[in-house]
Amino acid sequence: MMEFWIIGTGALVAIACGILGCFLVLRRMSLIGDAISHSVLPGIVIAFMISGSRDSLGMLLGASVLGLITVFLIQLFQQSGVQSDASIGVVFTALFAVGVVLISLNARQVDLDLDCVLFGEIAYVHWNTISVLGIDFIPKSVWILGITVLFILVIIGLFYKQFKICAFDPAMALACGIPVALFHYVLMGLVSMTTVASFESVGAILVVGMLIVPASTAYLLTERLSVMILYSVLIGIACSVFGYMIAAWLDASIAGMMVTVAGAIFAIALVFSPRHGLLMRLRRRRKWAEVAG
Amino acid sequence: MNHSNLQAPLSVSGLTVAYQKKPVLRNVSFEVPEGKLIGIVGPNGAGKSTMIKAILGLLPRVSGEVEIYGKRYQDMRKSVGYVPQRESVDWDFPTNALDVVMMGRYGHLGWFKRPGTKERDMAMDCLAKVGMKEFAHRQISQLSGGQQQRVFLARALAQHADLYFMDEPFVGVDAMTERAIITLLNELKAQGKTVLVVHHDLATVREYFDWVMLLNVELVAYGPTEDVFTKSLLHQTYGGRLAVFDQEDGAVLVESR
Numbered sequence: 001m002m003e004f005w006i007i008g009t010g011a012l013v014a015i016a017c018g019i020l021g022c023f024l025v026l027r028r029m030s031l032i033g034d035a036i037s038h039s040v041l042p043g044i045v046i047a048f049m050i051s052g053s054r055d056s057l058g059m060l061l062g063a064s065v066l067g068l069i070t071v072f073l074i075q076l077f078q079q080s081g082v083q084s085d086a087s088i089g090v091v092f093t094a095l096f097a098v099g100v101v102l103i104s105l106n107a108r109q110v111d112l113d114l115d116c117v118l119f120g121e122i123a124y125v126h127w128n129t130i131s132v133l134g135i136d137f138i139p140k141s142v143w144i145l146g147i148t149v150l151f152i153l154v155i156i157g158l159f160y161k162q163f164k165i166c167a168f169d170p171a172m173a174l175a176c177g178i179p180v181a182l183f184h185y186v187l188m189g190l191v192s193m194t195t196v197a198s199f200e201s202v203g204a205i206l207v208v209g210m211l212i213v214p215a216s217t218a219y220l221l222t223e224r225l226s227v228m229i230l231y232s233v234l235i236g237i238a239c240s241v242f243g244y245m246i247a248a249w250l251d252a253s254i255a256g257m258m259v260t261v262a263g264a265i266f267a268i269a270l271v272f273s274p275r276h277g278l279l280m281r282l283r284r285r286r287k288w289a290e291v292a293g
Numbered sequence: 294m295n296h297s298n299l300q301a302p303l304s305v306s307g308l309t310v311a312y313q314k315k316p317v318l319r320n321v322s323f324e325v326p327e328g329k330l331i332g333i334v335g336p337n338g339a340g341k342s343t344m345i346k347a348i349l350g351l352l353p354r355v356s357g358e359v360e361i362y363g364k365r366y367q368d369m370r371k372s373v374g375y376v377p378q379r380e381s382v383d384w385d386f387p388t389n390a391l392d393v394v395m396m397g398r399y400g401h402l403g404w405f406k407r408p409g410t411k412e413r414d415m416a417m418d419c420l421a422k423v424g425m426k427e428f429a430h431r432q433i434s435q436l437s438g439g440q441q442q443r444v445f446l447a448r449a450l451a452q453h454a455d456l457y458f459m460d461e462p463f464v465g466v467d468a469m470t471e472r473a474i475i476t477l478l479n480e481l482k483a484q485g486k487t488v489l490v491v492h493h494d495l496a497t498v499r500e501y502f503d504w505v506m507l508l509n510v511e512l513v514a515y516g517p518t519e520d521v522f523t524k525s526l527l528h529q530t531y532g533g534r535l536a537v538f539d540q541e542d543g544a545v546l547v548e549s550r
Binding site for chain 1 (some may be wrong): 313346349350351357367370376377381382383387388389393395400402403404407408432448452457526
């Protein structure tokens with residue numbers, strides 16, 4: 001049962017991250033995902049200090065607000081003339097540092113340690129169950145991640161065409177009357193929510209890997225957005241299954257192994273991808289050389 | 294389609310746009326007559342694209358009023374079609390030509406409706422009109438520059454608009470695409486539609502456009518091509534950056550940088 005819940009938690013993280021990651025990668029906003037995942041830390045700590053526990057959905061939403069503030073600040077700095085990569089760097093490191101300070105100040109009162117926040121403790125998810133509607137054997141993180149995934153599926157499902165056109169051609173979308181800024185912040189809100197929901201199991205750093213790596217791999221393998229999202233989710237789930245199995249065999253970090261597997265799959269895709277692949281490019285070049293020769 | 298004939302398709306008054314306090318467009322006012330092809334001409338940095346974007350609300354304006362058929366743009370979006378510069382989007386985006394053209398219908402679908410068979414058929418028709426039907430399922434990165442431009446035009450056609458803005462549709466396209474675009478522009482005109490085109494190639498202005506707008510931060514001249522597209526007004530627009538060579542039948546113009 002323990003294995004089931006660990007892999008299940010990983011799979012839910014993979015689904016949430018896999019869907020959102022595609023839009024981040026296509027909008028060239030991978031770094032924003034990275035920034036959000038770090039700067040929600042003070043939000044998590046403050047929410048934890050107020051509620052004294054990690055259980056509430058309120059905390060999930062409260063900490064997510066900090067993700068939106070991050071995005072807002074980054075844009076504000078960019079508009080006032082700061083280089084875009086510099087403004088991302090400034091905002092997320094500063095907010096992350098505040099989080100680190102808050103944790104160290106409250107280390108005695110608060111049961112929240114930095115290692116757990118950074119790297120997650122997916123191995124222990126099955127110990128932390130809560131009773132909802134009389135069902136008491138489902139881990140808390142599965143509940144929270146499940147709700148997050150459901151929320152993402154509903155929002156992206158309802159507004160798929162808007163998210164798609166905003167990713168491809170925001171100017172045209174705006175001219176058509178689609179509120180591009182609103183959908184931008186909805187997407188950022190969903191990324192924040194996912195990061196907060198995942199931090200306990202895979203940690204603030206590795207969640208970036210789950211956001212970006214499977215989506216980038218899927219990008220290499222298809223030429224349709226819907227298929228890219230499907231592949232991204234499937235690759236993410238595969239990472240959580242094989243990552244767990246290899247980690248259990250080697251007795252290594254589970255979350256770390258999940259993202260390591262993701263990296264390995266990416267490398268394989270990069271070599272063998274039908275269109276972008278290194279192998280294909282080499283073969284094509286040979287063909288041209290033959291034609292030319 | 295049945296707009297009252299009393300109202301001009303587009304009327305702009307006192308339009309000023311600035312990037313960080315430096316005005317890139319100063320106090321531009323004009324009115325566009327219905328059913329004309331209008332070329333917007335001016336040197337680099339004259340604010341041609343900026344003007345279109347400000348009219349469409351894509352850039353904040355410092356001052357100025359824009360009316361589309363006598364109403365606010367917000368209420369008239371469905372009557373307006375926009376063809377952005379080709380380089381403004383990522384052509385490696387995972388999608389095919391048909392899908393891009395269907396995006397032209399998104400504005401009409403409202404918040405929740407999904408594109409279906411009807412939108413698909415419409416998009417196919419529009420692709421056929423630009424001679425791209427056989428490329429409908431081709432991934433967009435595998436199209437040539439000219440073909441990509443034609444996909445953008447087909448998407449604008451799918452918007453079923455009455456007033457079109459096109460930002461440099463002739464840049465970097467092959468001769469066949471250029472002909473396809475100009476045929477299409479004339480077809481739109483025959484249907485009583487109005488098209489504003491940002492244009493770079495001075496040699497073809499006389500042949501392509503009924504009206505011309507000469508722009509260099511301020512509006513230099515605006516009116517029917519034969520009245521406005523003259524040597525002296527062009528000199529005024531381009532300053533010293535224009536070489537004019539007289540030939541037997543009129544002037545050949547070369548923009549020098």
